[in-house]
Amino acid sequence: MKRGDEEIDSGFVERLAGFLGFDEERVQHLFEKIYLARNWGKHDYLFRFDKEISRIERGTVLYEKGDSFEVIMGFPKIRRAMVLDPTLKKHFSGLEKITVEEKMNGYNVRVAKVKDDILAITRSGYICPYTTEKAKEKLDLKFFDDFPELVLYGEMLGPDNPYVPKEIYGIDSVEFYIFDIREKNTGNPLPISKKHEILEEYGFLQVECFGEFPLHTAAEQITKIIRELGKKEHEGVVIKDPDMILAPLKYTSSQSNCSDLRHAFRFYNEAGRDYMLPRIVREGFQTVEWDENEAEFKKRYMQLGESILRPLRESIQSVKNGQRLYEEVRIRVKDPKTATEFENYLKRLGVDAIFEEPQPIGNEYLINIKKINKSTNDKTQAIWEGELW
Numbered sequence: 001m002k003r004g005d006e007e008i009d010s011g012f013v014e015r016l017a018g019f020l021g022f023d024e025e026r027v028q029h030l031f032e033k034i035y036l037a038r039n040w041g042k043h044d045y046l047f048r049f050d051k052e053i054s055r056i057e058r059g060t061v062l063y064e065k066g067d068s069f070e071v072i073m074g075f076p077k078i079r080r081a082m083v084l085d086p087t088l089k090k091h092f093s094g095l096e097k098i099t100v101e102e103k104m105n106g107y108n109v110r111v112a113k114v115k116d117d118i119l120a121i122t123r124s125g126y127i128c129p130y131t132t133e134k135a136k137e138k139l140d141l142k143f144f145d146d147f148p149e150l151v152l153y154g155e156m157l158g159p160d161n162p163y164v165p166k167e168i169y170g171i172d173s174v175e176f177y178i179f180d181i182r183e184k185n186t187g188n189p190l191p192i193s194k195k196h197e198i199l200e201e202y203g204f205l206q207v208e209c210f211g212e213f214p215l216h217t218a219a220e221q222i223t224k225i226i227r228e229l230g231k232k233e234h235e236g237v238v239i240k241d242p243d244m245i246l247a248p249l250k251y252t253s254s255q256s257n258c259s260d261l262r263h264a265f266r267f268y269n270e271a272g273r274d275y276m277l278p279r280i281v282r283e284g285f286q287t288v289e290w291d292e293n294e295a296e297f298k299k300r301y302m303q304l305g306e307s308i309l310r311p312l313r314e315s316i317q318s319v320k321n322g323q324r325l326y327e328e329v330r331i332r333v334k335d336p337k338t339a340t341e342f343e344n345y346l347k348r349l350g351v352d353a354i355f356e357e358p359q360p361i362g363n364e365y366l367i368n369i370k371k372i373n374k375s376t377n378d379k380t381q382a383i384w385e386g387e388l389w
Contacts, residue, residue: 016062019069022054039127040348046114048125049074057187059125063114072112072151073187075123078238080278081249082285085219091249092241098218099192099242100225102208103250104177105235105259106155107163111135111176112184113144126349129341130331131156137334138176140202147198150190153180155207160332162342162369168233173332179207179238189244212242222251223290230255254300257282258307266311267325269376280304319380326354326370332361339367346371 008031017027030036035053039046039061049060057074081087092098108123109131118141120131134156143152156163158171169175178199181190190198192209199206213221218239225237236252257279264271264279287300315325333339336358346353352372358365383389 012064015064015067016069020056039125040345043119043127046125046127050125059121059123061121061125065115070114071185071187072110072114072121073182073185074125075108075110075153076187076247078248078250080282081239081251082282083289084222084251087249088215088218088222088239092215092239092246095215095241095246097212097214097242099212099240100210100218100222101179101238101240102210102229102234103236103238103252104155104157104169104179104207105164105166105256106157106161106177108153109135109156109176110151110153111139112151113148118144126345129338129345130162130333133333133335133338134174135176138174139204143198143202143204149184151182151184152176152178152204153182154178160330160366162329162331162371165329175205177205177207180244191243192240193242207238210237226251226253229253233259252282254283254286254303258303261304261307262311265308266315267327267373267376268312268315269379270373315376316380319377320384324372325377325380326372328368328370330366330368332364332366333358334364336365339365 008028013024013027013031017024020027027036030053035049035051036047037050038044039048046061046063049056049058052058057076059074060071062069062071081091088098109128110121112119112121118132118136118139119127120135122128122131139152143150155177156174157166157169157177158174159165159167160173178195181195181198182188183190189195196206196209210221210225222237222239229236230253233255234253235256236250238248238250240248260279261276264276283300283304287297290296292300318325331339331342333342339355339358343353343355352374354370354372356368356370358367360366
């Protein structure tokens with residue numbers, strides 16, 4: 001069969017259909033619609049799901065191993081608690097205690113051993129060359145020899161982060177913080193106690209665990225945690241079943257919502273309504289849940305309004321003055337070749353980016369990158385030239 005200009009071996013389709021439990025016509029359809037697609041270049045033996053299919057998460061990757069396949073499942077969706085107390089008691093009904101961990105603000109990455117290589121896989125199922133270099137540098141790779149059947153799920157954090165750069169964690173460059181360890185093929189997570197045991201054994205960084213709390217008092221405890229996290233502009237928490245049988249929930253701070261909105265409205269034509277509206281709605285629920293008085297409510301809506309209007313005004317003013325809008329990020333690499341590979345990787349993703357000359361820093365190179373936000377630039381310029389909304 002063909003997918004575009006690519007010939008897909010019919011025997012491969014038959015084997016894959018048998019492995020997935022699909023009929024061959026369905027697998028052919030997935031390839032034709034590019035819902036299932038090859039990775040690029042030297043990683044073209046990896047196939048990734050570009051859409052959730054039959055509970056196989058988007059970003060799941062698979063590859064042939066022997067006469068079968070091996071699968072690295074994508075990131076499971078985590079539902080959001082809009083109000084804490086009733087939601088926790090309903091969702092975790094039957095549990096005596098729940099575990100609360102920090103939800104850190106970076107970009108999701110899975111690190112796994114694939115055909116004798118260690119690869120960093122993005123949420124979408126791509127192999128990022130920059131993240132792969134950093135994962136090999138930051139992690140004790142003996143883990144993957146000892147546990148080849150396990151996958152590390154985590155966040156890459158820090159200012160030298162080309163996707164979600166953050167200065168708030170006191171990280172000099174980038175670090176990998178792990179929040180889950182899951183099995184290949186099933187995607188089943190290890191219980192939290194076992195996860196902690198393994199992470200500590202190998203010296204891996206992990207997201208902060210605030211502890212276990214009785215279910216009937218957890219909402220009050222989490223509210224206190226969220227208030228403290230908000231003061232530091234940290235994102236929020238993930239609330240988990242200690243045995244990782246029930247699905248986790250997430251809950252975020254007001255400051256995180258406003259930080260997201262500041263970025264979204266700076267590049268308003270890239271961020272869609274589905275991104276912006278939920279963050280505003282969260283603020284409405286939280287102010288009622290926390291029973292805020294008029295002074296507290298005023299502080300909240302002033303902060304929210306500024307998060308929307310200030311970056312929007314700055315972007316419009318910049319385009320009016322003839323300036324191009326771009327997002328400044330940076331990477332730090334040991335091998336300049338990695339920067340070249342990362343530049344090509346972004347081009348394949350359709351990201352318009354300008355890479356500045358590498359600056360030597362010790363035994364590494366710092367490269368500043370300008371990511372051009374073409375949609376917002378073009379839309380704003382067109383409006384100034386008289387285009388209707």
